[in-house]
Amino acid sequence: MAAELLTILLGFQPDAPELQQRREYDKAAREFVLHISNISNNHYLKGAGAAEDVLNVLDPTANSIAYAVTLRVRIASAIDRKNHEQLRPGNSLWNKLVLFLESFDPVQMRYAGSEWRKLIEYIEQIARAMGTPALAIAPIRSAMIRLDPTTGTFTSVHLRFIQLCMETRSYAAAVPILDDYIHSLPSAIPPAARDNLEYSVACADTATSGEFIHTKSGHSEKVALVDVIEYYVLGAMAYLGVRQFKHAHELLEHVLIIPAAGVANGLMLEAYKKWVLVSCLVNKSYNSIPRTANGQAVKQIRAAAKAYEALADAFSQLNNLPKLRAQVAAGTDIWIEDGNAGLVDELVEHQHRSYVSRLSRTFSAIPVSNIASNVGSSVDELTTFLEALIRDGFLNARLERNDKPEVGAVLRFYLDPTQGPLAKTEKQQQQALFEQTERTNTLAGQVKDADYRLSISKEYVEYVKRQAKKASGQGGNAADPMDAPWDDAEIEEDIMGDLR
Amino acid sequence: MASDAADSPFFQKQRQEDAIVVTDPPKFDLEPYISNYEGYTRLDRLHHIGSHSTYLAADAYRAAIAEARQGQNVQLLLTLQEEFAQIAPGDPAANIDTAWAEEKTRKVRAELDKLEHELKSYKNNLIKESIRMGNEDLGHFFCACGDWSAAHKAYMRMREHCTSNKHLADMTLRLVYTTIAQKMWLGVQSHLAKVDGAQRKGDEKTKREPIVSACTGLAHLGNGDFRDAAMAFIYTSPAFLTVEPAAGITWQKEVLTGNDIAVYGGLCALASMDRTELQVQVLGNNDFRNFLELEPHIRRAINLFCNSKYSACLEVLEGYRNDYLLDVYLSNHVASIYGRIRTKSIVQYFIPFSCVTLDEMATKFQLTGEFATIEDELETMINNGTLDARIDLVDRLLISPPTNPRYTVHADALSMAERYDHTLRLRLTRLNMLAAGFEIKQDKGGFRESTSSLSESIGASFRGMGQRMGFN
Numbered sequence: 003m004a005a006e007l008l009t010i011l012l013g014f015q016p017d018a019p020e021l022q023q024r025r026e027y028d029k030a031a032r033e034f035v036l037h038i039s040n041i042s043n044n045h046y047l048k049g050a051g052a053a054e055d056v057l058n059v060l061d062p063t064a065n066s067i068a069y070a071v072t073l074r075v076r077i078a079s080a081i082d083r084k085n086h087e088q089l090r091p092g093n094s095l096w097n098k099l100v101l102f103l104e105s106f107d108p109v110q111m112r113y114a115g116s117e118w119r120k121l122i123e124y125i126e127q128i129a130r131a132m133g134t135p136a137l138a139i140a141p142i143r144s145a146m147i148r149l150d151p152t153t154g155t156f157t158s159v160h161l162r163f164i165q166l167c168m169e170t171r172s173y174a175a176a177v178p179i180l181d182d183y184i185h186s187l188p189s190a191i192p193p194a195a196r197d198n199l200e201y202s203v204a205c206a207d208t209a210t211s212g213e214f215i216h217t218k219s220g221h222s223e224k225v226a227l228v229d230v231i232e233y234y235v236l237g238a239m240a241y242l243g244v245r246q247f248k249h250a251h252e253l254l255e256h257v258l259i260i261p262a263a264g265v266a267n268g269l270m271l272e273a274y275k276k277w278v279l280v281s282c283l284v285n286k287s288y289n290s291i292p293r294t295a296n297g298q299a300v301k302q303i304r305a306a307a308k309a310y311e312a313l314a315d316a317f318s319q320l321n322n323l324p325k326l327r328a329q330v331a332a333g334t335d336i337w338i339e340d341g342n343a344g345l346v347d348e349l350v351e352h353q354h355r356s357y358v359s360r361l362s363r364t365f366s367a368i369p370v371s372n373i374a375s376n377v378g379s380s381v382d383e384l385t386t387f388l389e390a391l392i393r394d395g396f397l398n399a400r401l402e403r404n405d406k407p408e409v410g411a412v413l414r415f416y417l418d419p420t421q422g423p424l425a426k427t428e429k430q431q432q433q434a435l436f437e438q439t440e441r442t443n444t445l446a447g448q449v450k451d452a453d454y455r456l457s458i459s460k461e462y463v464e465y466v467k468r469q470a471k472k473a474s475g476q477g478g479n480a481a482d483p484m485d486a487p488w489d490d491a492e493i494e495e496d497i498m499g500d501l502r
Numbered sequence: 503m504a505s506d507a508a509d510s511p512f513f514q515k516q517r518q519e520d521a522i523v524v525t526d527p528p529k530f531d532l533e534p535y536i537s538n539y540e541g542y543t544r545l546d547r548l549h550h551i552g553s554h555s556t557y558l559a560a561d562a563y564r565a566a567i568a569e570a571r572q573g574q575n576v577q578l579l580l581t582l583q584e585e586f587a588q589i590a591p592g593d594p595a596a597n598i599d600t601a602w603a604e605e606k607t608r609k610v611r612a613e614l615d616k617l618e619h620e621l622k623s624y625k626n627n628l629i630k631e632s633i634r635m636g637n638e639d640l641g642h643f644f645c646a647c648g649d650w651s652a653a654h655k656a657y658m659r660m661r662e663h664c665t666s667n668k669h670l671a672d673m674t675l676r677l678v679y680t681t682i683a684q685k686m687w688l689g690v691q692s693h694l695a696k697v698d699g700a701q702r703k704g705d706e707k708t709k710r711e712p713i714v715s716a717c718t719g720l721a722h723l724g725n726g727d728f729r730d731a732a733m734a735f736i737y738t739s740p741a742f743l744t745v746e747p748a749a750g751i752t753w754q755k756e757v758l759t760g761n762d763i764a765v766y767g768g769l770c771a772l773a774s775m776d777r778t779e780l781q782v783q784v785l786g787n788n789d790f791r792n793f794l795e796l797e798p799h800i801r802r803a804i805n806l807f808c809n810s811k812y813s814a815c816l817e818v819l820e821g822y823r824n825d826y827l828l829d830v831y832l833s834n835h836v837a838s839i840y841g842r843i844r845t846k847s848i849v850q851y852f853i854p855f856s857c858v859t860l861d862e863m864a865t866k867f868q869l870t871g872e873f874a875t876i877e878d879e880l881e882t883m884i885n886n887g888t889l890d891a892r893i894d895l896v897d898r899l900l901i902s903p904p905t906n907p908r909y910t911v912h913a914d915a916l917s918m919a920e921r922y923d924h925t926l927r928l929r930l931t932r933l934n935m936l937a938a939g940f941e942i943k944q945d946k947g948g949f950r951e952s953t954s955s956l957s958e959s960i961g962a963s964f965r966g967m968g969q970r971m972g973f974n
Contacts, residue, residue: 183927187938227940252924259928261935262942270942292928299942364884366892366901412896417903419913431912438919445923449930456937 007045008056010038011068016110027205031067031113038071046075062102066110070117073102077124089128091137099125103145111149112204116220118149122159126166136170139163143179149221150211154185154448157215157222161229164236173243180237180253185448186212187230188222189455212451231257231269238276242345247283254280255292264298272340274303278310279345283352288314309333317349320357323377326350355396358388362399362415370401370411385411398424512588513556522833527557528824536565541756542645542683543830545569549582550830558828559589574613575648576606610647617643634663641676650684671697671710678717679751687724694718712742713753716763723766723831728839729774735767736784740792758831764793766832768800772807772819773842777850781808812847813866819843820868841872845888848880852891852900860898 014034021027046056057076060069077095080088088095099121111118122142129138142163146153153160160179167176189212204214215221234257241250257273281288288311291300304311313333316326330337330346337343354377361368374384391397399415419425426434456462516523532551539547545566552562563586570579583598621636637660644653657676664670674697681689697714719734743760745753754760771784784790784804794801799818806815819840826832832839848867852858864876873879880900883889892901935941 185930185934187934187940189938225938227935227942230935230940252927255924255928256931259932260942261932261940265942267942292925294929294932364881364893365895366899366903367894367896369895372895414896415892417892417901418906419909420906426909428908428912431909431916434916435912435919438916438923442919442923445926445930449926452930452934452937456933459937 007041007048008059010041011056011060011072012065013037014065014067016064016107024206031110031205035067035113038068043075043079046072047079057098062098063105063107066102066107067114067117069102070106070111070114070121073098074117074120074124077121077128081124089132091129091132091134096128100141103141104148106145106148108148108150109205112214112219114220115215115222118145119157119159119221119223121145122162126162135166136172139166139170139172139175142166143175146179150215152185152211153179153182155211155215156184156187156225156230156233158225158229159222160184161233164233164240167240168236171243173240176237176240177244177246180240180249183445183448184230184233184256185445186210186215186452186455188215188217188219188225189459190217210448210451212455227260228267228269231260231267231273235269235273235276238273238280242276242280247280251277251280251284258300259292259294260296262296262299264296266296266299266303270299271303271306274300275307275310275340275342276345278307278314279342279349282314282317282349286356287318309336313346313349317353320353320360323353323357326353354387355391358391358413359397361413362397365415366417367412367414370413373413381410388413395424510589512553512585513559515588516553522554522827524555524824524827525557526824528555528828529822530825532558532561532565538759538761539755540752542648543756543758545573545575545578546683547830549578550833551828552582553585554833555824555828560586563589571602574606574610574643574646576603576610578648579603613643630663630665634660634665634669637663638673638676641680645680645683650680654680654684675710675713675751679757682717682720682757685724687721690717690721690724694721708741709745712739712745715739716742716753716758719763719766719770720758720831723770723835726835726838728770728835728842732767732770732774732784735763735793736771736787736790738763738767738793739789743792760793761796762829762831764790764797764800765826765829768794768797768804769819769826769832769839769843772804772815773839773846776846777808777810780804807843807847810850812851813868816844816847816867845883848883849889852889852902855900856902858900860893860900863900 014030015021016027016031021030056072057069060072062069073095077089077099080086080095087093090096103121103125106118122145125141126135126138129135142159146159146163163179164176167173204219217224234253238250238253238257241247241253254273254277257270258277260270262270278288313326313329316322316329319325327350330350333346334343337346357377358373361373370384370388371381374381377384379387385401388397388399388401392399392401397415398419399413402412402414403410416425420427513523536544536548548562548566548569552559552566555562563582567579567582567586570582573579580598580603587598617636617640621633621640624632624636637656641653641656641660644650644656654677657673657680660673661670664673674693677693678690678697681687681693694714694717697710715734715738719731719738722728722731722734740760742754742763751757758766767790768784771780775783784794785801785808794804799822803815803818806812806818823836823840826836844867848863851866860876860880863880867876869876869879873882877893877895880889880891880893884891884893890903892903893899894901
């Protein structure tokens with residue numbers, strides 16, 4: 003029986019010559035998935051641990067589908083039978099699972115979405131149950147990247163991953179995934195557009211993740227709006243954890259532009275509070291909410307986040323350093339309750355930095371003692387502070403000793419942007435411009451994909467149908483009003499079409 | 503005498519309220535100055551001078567009280583006497599003449615009754631012209647009493663009974679006059695626009711235009727729009743000086759004189775125009791030259807500014823600061839006009855240099871008391887963006903920053919690209935969400951529920967885990 007099973011499992015060979023055509027491959031892969039999922043679990047469980055074990059024979063890279071199914075059944079039974087020893091990190095099943103997640107064939111896994119998702123869920127559950135949730139992060143991440151190198155199609159795995167990272171405080175581990183822009187959400191692609199088309203089969207080399215990860219592919223549980231927002235908010239917090247404020251700022255803006263029917267929700271409020279603070283850190287002000295945000299919703303959250311706006315106002319008054327401190331002290335309870343106390347502290351620190359960096363717009367050289375008397379700290383403290391700022395790249399300036407003893411140390415700013423420690427050569431600038439061009443082109447491709455997905459959605463097809471009908475209807479009516487073949491019911495539908 | 507007045511309770515109160523108090527003697531003499539004016543503005547100006555200059559207070563108040571006694575404005579007279587009593591308690595003019603006031607009030611009351619009665623009878627007769635005149639008389643009467651809003655109402659009521667364009671234009675000019683007296687500058691502007699719109703060609707037009715243009719300038723000045731004010735003043739025709747009374751008002755005496763136009767126009771132009779504009783539009787302007795001749799020092803100041811002698815120009819203006827502080831319309835704007843001229847001078851002065859020592863700046867531009875040192879002033883100017891320069895506090899230099907357009911263009915392009923990129927991403931996210939049918943809806947739970955959803959979902963995944971795995 004075990005041998006029989008093995009023959010079936012080896013029945014699908016992606017490198018076989020007759021599967022070189024993509025359509026053939028697509029058909030065979032889907033049939034194979036259907037076939038092996040009908041085999042009862044008992045067959046897979048036979049011969050576990052033996053030398054001729056299916057899992058030892060199968061190659062996770064070449065026979066990914068078969069391997070995934072077998073592995074899934076094995077783990078499920080191990081959990082059912084409370085056979086935990088095998089699952090413990092470092093032991094056989096765990097190792098196999100990790101190996102698989104790091105080396106599966108991405109094209110095959112496009113067809114076995116639910117297996118892929120379940121294996122990821124298992125590894126997370128096991129790691130949590132063993133009390134070492136951090137161990138699951140790396141395998142999950144590599145599984146995500148292997149399946150979809152852009153990781154730009156949102157799945158429930160994204161959310162689980164970021165939750166795990168936040169719980170274990172492994173912010174840096176989350177960054178590679180967060181850096182990728184979420185360019186698609188799993189959408190409902192009608193089967194007619196999905197199957198049997200030469201260039202849009204899931205295994206096609208050109209397929210983007212938005213095409214093979216859809217609502218029916220099983221890679222993701224049903225995704226709700228709250229999941230997406232939660233991902234963005236947690237993602238922003240992870241960026242804050244690694245002090246990448248600009249990225250956090252951008253991620254938070256994604257939350258603010260969420261379509262809303264005149265109302266906001268709590269996550270949006272959370273996002274707004276953080277956004278106000280982070281905007282101060284990034285832009286020194288907070289007043290340009292993205293234009294596409296829903297005005298009514300923004301009004302609501304602003305009303306609920308007055309304390310933060312007051313803080314931001316105090317921050318922008320660089321000449322009035324004590325005011326911010328007073329504001330911070332007045333709202334301590336609020337910051338702590340909202341979990342933003344750390345960010346608020348950062349704001350206070352940043353105000354000093356902004357104050358100094360604003361001096362560069364007014365002065366070309368200023369004795370440190372002058373700044374010290376304005377800020378109200380000692381010259382030595384300030385000198386160390388300034389040295390740190392220059393070292394960390396906040397200031398394009400240098401500290402120099404002056405001949406005149408009464409002046410002391412002097413902070414001298416570089417007026418020409420091509421000089422000093424922060425200077426960029428023309429080559430670097432050019433390089434940056436090229437990189438940006440690259441990013442923009444990628445984005446243009448993603449926009450095109452989104453456009454395509456919209457154009458095959460049911461609603462759009464119906465809309466086009468109606469438009470066509472209307473156009474021909476108008477033309478027909480003008481030519482021959484008696485020949486209009488439509489009855490009243492369909493004219494009603496036309497009226498609806500106008501409302502759209 | 504002057505020092506007595508300065509310490510009087512009245513000026514102490516003025517100082518407490520942050521009102522302008524001028525202690526030094528101005529350059530003009532009260533007697534010839536005030537004789538240029540007639541009617542309401544004469545009183546108003548005397549009152550203004552009296553309440554702001556400690557030096558001229560007694561003279562101004564005495565003149566004003568004598569003037570007010572002739573008129574019908576009892577309330578103003580009482581105010582004047584009360585204020586004067588705080589400055590010079592012993593002065594006979596300060597004694598409040600209650601009997602006289604009562605008598606006058608009664609007379610005024612009788613006059614009002616009479617006029618109203620007349621108006622009523624006109625109304626019963628339904629003769630338009632009579633009703634118009636009745637209202638006009640009432641308006642004149644309220645003007646004389648100083649009840650400007652009532653006067654305004656009375657003149658407004660004339661509108662529907664005006665039968666000719668001249669009547670309409672006269673009425674509107676009257677309205678302009680009352681709004682100026684109330685210093686409601688926006689109202690002045692709207693009424694002036696009506697005069698302008700109603701104007702006919704020919705004789706009427708030439709007669710009214712200078713008045714309209716001068717009043718427009720005054721309204722802009724009142725609103726603090728110095729540039730618009732300058733444009734209106736410098737294009738006022740010199741015919742203003744000789745124009746016949748319109749609507750029963752001698753504008754060049756009862757509102758503002760040619761000297762005022764020269765001063766207001768010159769200062770506003772200095773505050774708002776650059777050197778070439780000043781040269782072409784002000785000095786080269788034949789109309790305005792006639793006015794400038796009346797106030798040669800303004801002409802000199804503009805000339806000096808055009809010839810880049812900024813410090814001399816400021817010196818001239820500084821000499822007249824007290825005079826202008828005592829001008830009823832200019833007083834509130836002097837500080838801001840002078841400030842602008844000064845900053846403009848500094849900016850213009852610095853343009854040809856790449857580097858100037860701070861001491862040189864300090865000698866060229868004497869401090870006005872607003873700032874402690876020249877550094878502070880320059881710092882403020884740089885911070886609010888009027889001066890593009892950097893201060894070197896160590897070598898005490900003002901440095902013009904080097905520019906690198908190529909670098910700037912590159913940096914700008916990059917930041918713009920990033921911004922667009924981000925905006926596009928936001929739009930695409932939104933589009934995807936809309937395509938997926940995601941939207942925050944009203945009835946699906948309030949604030950409270952969704953705020954806790956985050957922590958709940960994490961908590962739930964913790965709790966569920968152990969049970970499912972059977973480890974507990």
